[in-house]
Amino acid sequence: MTLPDLGQASETISPLAGIDASAAQAVDDNVRQAAFRPKSRGRELAETVLPPLVLGSLVIAAWYFISYGVLTEARRFLLRPPHQVLQVGFLDWENFSEILLGLWSSARVATIGLSISIAIGFFLATLMSQAKVVERAVFPFMVALQAIPVLAIVPLISFWWGTGQRSRIVVCVIISLFPIIVNTLFGLQSAERGIHDLFTLHHANRLTRLRKLMFPAALPAIFAGLRISAGLSVIGAIVGDFFFGKGGVGIGQLLRRYANNLQGEELLAAVIMSSLLGVAVFLLFGWIQNRAVGRWHDTTGA
């Protein structure tokens, strides 16, 4: 073996040796990052942004192909090409403001519904965590409620509460309640046995245990549940709005009207905006989650 080879070998080993020593002392992220020189920022950015960009372009290309290549001019209303959707649905302020107002109305319904779900869900989950008998009593009905397809209870809801805002909110609550209860309960029960023993040894009462142990331990699961439920609540608001005609016009009403009037451009724009609302809600709750528990909990996801 020649000397330059040896030199190279020791060079590649030394940063690793540095990590070993520092890991034994304390896992210091800075040290680790310094040792493994990360890829350049630009390259990293390109690697995250490029794949969805390429796929997005392919989808738009396929969209054009179907609009112009597959559909005859008489049938083109079925799938308007992207630039027309952009022009009519987004750039025409009259149409776009109508969609935005609908979104706003639905977002409000979703927020109210989610808030009610959170209140009921926290209350029930806390109660269930404190008394097994409550859990046994309530849980089967929660599962049953979850199992009912929303479409099946829409007639019932309109029968009881009419077709106004209130019914839309009821749909939101029914659809978003279950994940909050299940995740909160799971979280409350997730604290280690040993830590419970510690609290027992030091004569902590029920409230102290709940406040200082069970509730903080539950936070990551609670946020995971909130994220799911927030998305479901948006869907609930739109579905409810689709079926219930009275009250403010939400995005569901618009979707129905655009479809009936064959307004393909507006219809697609409304669908895209609904999806964006869902994404925004998902990101918002991810951000809140990260702010709340990111420092001590390894949270995954965006």
Place this chain on the structure above:
Amino acid sequence: MTFPDGTEALRDVSFSVDKKEFVTVVGPSGCGKSTLLKIASGLLERTSGELEVDRDHLGYVFQDSTLLPWRTVTDNVLLLAELHNIPLADRKQLARDAIDLVGLTGFENHYPKSLSGGMKMRVSLARTLTLKPPVFLFDEPFGAVDEITREHLNEETQKLFLREGFAGLFITHSIGEAVFMSTRVLVMSARPGRIVAEFVVPFDYPRKPELRFDPEFSKLSGEVSHALRGGYG
């Protein structure tokens, strides 16, 4: 001690631990060592026999560090003082002293996820120290850390014992650990757990790490090991 399912976990276990005594119980897995500690601490009700433990401000070090992941080192150390409603001003000082004692100064604001296993155990020790417990129960606390860290922790536990003068009851299955720290070593057999042998450890405190290579140390460890294998059973 007999469990509801009829398993007899402990039989004829009788001993006392005085102040400034450090008694270690060694025994094979499943011999009822942990049950013994749980009874001593009150986590389990005994089914028969007599028991007297000063449980006011009892110190209990668990197998795991049992830290709260959402609390920093300082806030974890403060937990027990909080549960005992010690005034806030005193708490801070207690935490600082305890953290200093286990050598974690500088890590006060770290979260458990960024600490090594040995450091987490130190936090756990510091947390227990804040109450200045007259009785310290250790439930195999260093079983999950590597050999070198374990030896360091043994030396520091000894230091804390000498400084605080508590009565220590330590459960382990490591003979070296038992002999190094203890004033007395009790050997337990399995099913039902019984004390089959007792050794008084003659070495003076403070014990140096080199003691582990002393022929006398090896001889005593050998005898404990022999007893563990049923030599005296």
